[in-house]
Structures are given as C-alpha cells and as structure tokens.
Amino acid sequence: MGDKMKALHYDGPFKVSIKEIERPKLKHPDDVIIKVTTTCICGSDLHMYEGRTAAEPGLVFGHENMGIVEEIGPGVTLLKKGDRIVLPFNVADGRCRNCEEGKTAFCTGVNPGFAGGAYGYVAMGPYQGGQAQYMRIPFADFNALKLPPGTENEADFALLADIFPTGWHGLVLSGFKPGESVAVFGAGPVGLMAAYSAVIRGASRVFVVDQVKERLDQAQKIGATPINFKESDPVEQIIKANDGMVDRAVDAVGYQAVDKGGSKEQPNIVLDQLIMVTRPTGGLGIPGLYVPSDPGAPDAQSGKGQILMSFGKLFEKGLSLGTGQCNVKAYNRYLRDLIISGRAKPSFVVSHECGLDEAPEAYDKFDRRVEGYTKVLVHPNGPL
Incomplete structure (x- = not known):
C-alpha cells in the first residue's frame, strides 16, 4: 500500500492544501488502521481554518470519520479486517473514571492536561484527523462502532461521528x-x-x-x-x-x-x-x-x-x-439503529459531497456560506 498518502494539510488562516504525508502505522497493540471512506467538514473545523484557535500549520483536520479496517493490532479482539466502522470524534481510552461513567468526551487518559481528546483538532491530543486516505484509531475495540457491510446509508452513518x-x-x-x-x-x-x-x-x-x-x-x-x-x-x-x-x-x-x-x-x-x-x-x-x-x-x-x-x-x-462536548458513545449505537430501521434519516443536512482534491475549495465555499454549502462529506479514496 506504500508509505505515503494524501491528506488535507492546514497551512495557516484560510489556507489548506492537499499534501503527501506519511501513512499512519500501528503504534500500540490496541490500534487499527482504517481506509477512510467518508469524513466530514464541520463548522468546528472552520474555527481553526479561520485562525480563531491556536492551531499550527501541519495539522490534519477531520474529527468525523468512518471507514474500512485495513490493519489490526495484536491486542484488538472485537474487530477484523474489512469491518465497516464509524468513530466518535471523542478519542477515549475506556479505562479512566470518566469513561467508566460513560463520559467519554472527558476522558482523562488520552490527552493529559486537557479534559478529552479528538481526532485532528487543536489541543485535543496527537491524533491525526481523517481528512486523509488512512488514519490510526487508538483503543479501537472501545471506540469503533460497527456498521452493516456495504455502502448503504453512508451519509447517514457518517453523521454518527458528531x-x-x-x-x-x-x-x-x-x-x-x-x-x-x-x-x-x-x-x-x-x-x-x-x-x-x-x-x-x-x-x-x-x-x-x-x-x-x-x-x-x-x-x-x-x-x-x-x-x-x-x-x-x-x-x-x-x-x-x-x-x-x-x-x-x-x-x-x-x-x-x-x-x-x-x-x-x-x-x-x-x-x-x-x-x-x-x-x-x-x-x-x-x-x-x-x-x-x-x-x-x-x-x-x-x-x-x-x-x-x-x-x-x-x-x-x-x-x-x-x-459540554457530546459523549458520542452514549448515543451512537441507538442512533445507528434508528437509521437502520428507517426511523431517522439525518443526511438531509448534507449539501455537498466531494473528493479529497476538492476539499480546499469546499472549505472556502463553506466558510463563505456560498452556493448552499452547509455540510460537506469528503471521500478521500474516491467515490463509493
């Protein structure tokens, strides 16, 4: 699969670009690597894009992610290669007091000195975002939510991340x-x-x-x-x-x-x-x-x-x-089942879908609120 991949790279206020960076590797027995099928551009990403945070150039955005499991660490027991999963934007270890009480947005083990961790967000830990072709998922058995195989309800399931x-x-x-x-x-x-x-x-x-x-x-x-x-x-x-x-x-x-x-x-x-x-x-x-x-x-x-x-x-x-931020794991399993049963169709908010190469233009239009840009789904590895 090679050692490089394409990712959306924060260059500074109002500037993002597509660059080749190192493909993520397993770092811990509990990790998995996923091939990202869908990631979202969130209004929260715009805070960083606009320079309204302490985000530094080089950050890969993307905290709303889903994809297919490609590699599995030896400590992972509940997932297998080929599983389709969606990830809460909260990175949580499942072991701290807050996680044990279901307050996964405030995990104290994944980002010392800050109440909670997230993918691709300033001050939220060393976790690369998913606006890239691949990403590493820590504590994968705890964080991943399995989805039915295939591509059905992709846009709906992507919104379970956040x-x-x-x-x-x-x-x-x-x-x-x-x-x-x-x-x-x-x-x-x-x-x-x-x-x-x-x-x-x-x-x-x-x-x-x-x-x-x-x-x-x-x-x-x-x-x-x-x-x-x-x-x-x-x-x-x-x-x-x-x-x-x-x-x-x-x-x-x-x-x-x-x-x-x-x-x-x-x-x-x-x-x-x-x-x-x-x-x-x-x-x-x-x-x-x-x-x-x-x-x-x-x-x-x-x-x-x-x-x-x-x-x-x-x-x-x-x-x-x-x-406070949402404890996604408290809700996502039940909301997934509402989608599967046909009782919920949250994708009505999605205005645009694009590939990774078009993402910089999508950021610009979303930030300026033009051409009806309200919620953008990005498919880093091409159309499904």
Whole structure:
C-alpha cells in the first residue's frame, strides 16, 4: 500500500492544501488502521481554518470519520479486517473514571492536561484527523462502532461521528421530556440535528432561530417553526407564536454568535436569549462550542473565554443548565439503529459531497456560506 498518502494539510488562516504525508502505522497493540471512506467538514473545523484557535500549520483536520479496517493490532479482539466502522470524534481510552461513567468526551487518559481528546483538532491530543486516505484509531475495540457491510446509508452513518449525537445531546442537556416545547438557536447542522431530535422524541413545538433562508427552510421541512432573528427580536417572536415561553432551549451557535444585524460578533447574545425565552424552572442545553481562548474575539474579556451573561435572571428563574462536548458513545449505537430501521434519516443536512482534491475549495465555499454549502462529506479514496 506504500508509505505515503494524501491528506488535507492546514497551512495557516484560510489556507489548506492537499499534501503527501506519511501513512499512519500501528503504534500500540490496541490500534487499527482504517481506509477512510467518508469524513466530514464541520463548522468546528472552520474555527481553526479561520485562525480563531491556536492551531499550527501541519495539522490534519477531520474529527468525523468512518471507514474500512485495513490493519489490526495484536491486542484488538472485537474487530477484523474489512469491518465497516464509524468513530466518535471523542478519542477515549475506556479505562479512566470518566469513561467508566460513560463520559467519554472527558476522558482523562488520552490527552493529559486537557479534559478529552479528538481526532485532528487543536489541543485535543496527537491524533491525526481523517481528512486523509488512512488514519490510526487508538483503543479501537472501545471506540469503533460497527456498521452493516456495504455502502448503504453512508451519509447517514457518517453523521454518527458528531453532529447527530451532538444535536441529540443538546436536547438531553436541556432536560427535555416528550410533549415539551423547544427553541433551538442556530440552524447549522448541529442545530438542525437538535431540532430533528426534538421532533423524533415528541416535542409539542420546535422553533429554530437563524438568519440564513436555506437553513430555515430546512428547519420548516422537518416540522419546526423557522424564526429569522434579523426580522425582529427572536425571543419576542417565539413567545408570541408559542403563547408563552418554551420549556427547553438549545444553543447550537457558540462563541461566534452575531448581533441582531447579523454581521458583528456578540458572544453572549444567544446565551442571554436562551435565558429570556425559557420558562421558570425550564432547562438550557448548550452544545454550541465555547473556548477558553479566542485570538479573534471582539473584546479582551471574551478573548479569555469570559463571557458576560444574565446570571441574575438565570438564578431568578431557577433554570437548569447543561453544557459540554457530546459523549458520542452514549448515543451512537441507538442512533445507528434508528437509521437502520428507517426511523431517522439525518443526511438531509448534507449539501455537498466531494473528493479529497476538492476539499480546499469546499472549505472556502463553506466558510463563505456560498452556493448552499452547509455540510460537506469528503471521500478521500474516491467515490463509493
């Protein structure tokens, strides 16, 4: 198979290229090497692409990955060559206290000094991403989720690595129960997955807030009520349409939220809107990404991850709040089976598919939000 492979290489802010790099090798008995069939470009990748993190040139992106097992370490017992698998974006060892409690996003064994590890992401450990032809999977028996052989449901299964479980997780963080009303802020892929999860799980009303028409149209297609925040205050729109505050609210935007004009960043705006739109004793789920350091923040305080929010109102209303990255393994097996049974089809969010050579252009278009780019699947070894 050779010692080299093609991979997407981070060259610096707004610059990625395809380069030949060393093909990964087994490093530990518990490793496997996979031939990547599908990887995704995530909104979280754009934070690094835009230079909004401490990512350094040379990083290979890609934390949403699936593929075929090519090589197996001698310690691997549950997988065999040829197995089709999808990987949680969380790299976890399955042995630490958090992993034993199912909190695999906060594994303390794979990335010392940081709560959790991931493929191809700054500060998340030495794990090459999957926007490459091959990748190494550590602790493979624990991390891999087996899929039916073949290519059926490839786009749906690829979303089990991150956005489908993360959207579901946002709903869980909020404390949602069937029959309740939900407001989701952000109609990107994770926000749409949160709304879709609410629909699947029996929400009475689902509102989705954004400013991009194509995204709001997608929300309406799955049975949610679209709310364009550029038209007027989204909190007022939702309270009027719902005849009162909602039971649960989900932040699927994160630290790059923008003001009512839609262009100037205001990191605290969505957090405050969640607090204002949710009924007393309701719950907030915050899977949207917030970082401890942001080189491009609009003010010094936000640059240190210190975001001003209406904590007094949060306290007054007795709201519960859940946040943090998704423990993908807590959900992916069940969401896989929803896909296999035909009960879930999350690939409706996929806008484009391409080969590895086209990935740099896809990054540019996705970042500029042009030509309908919302969720991109990349096939590093060619079409399936």
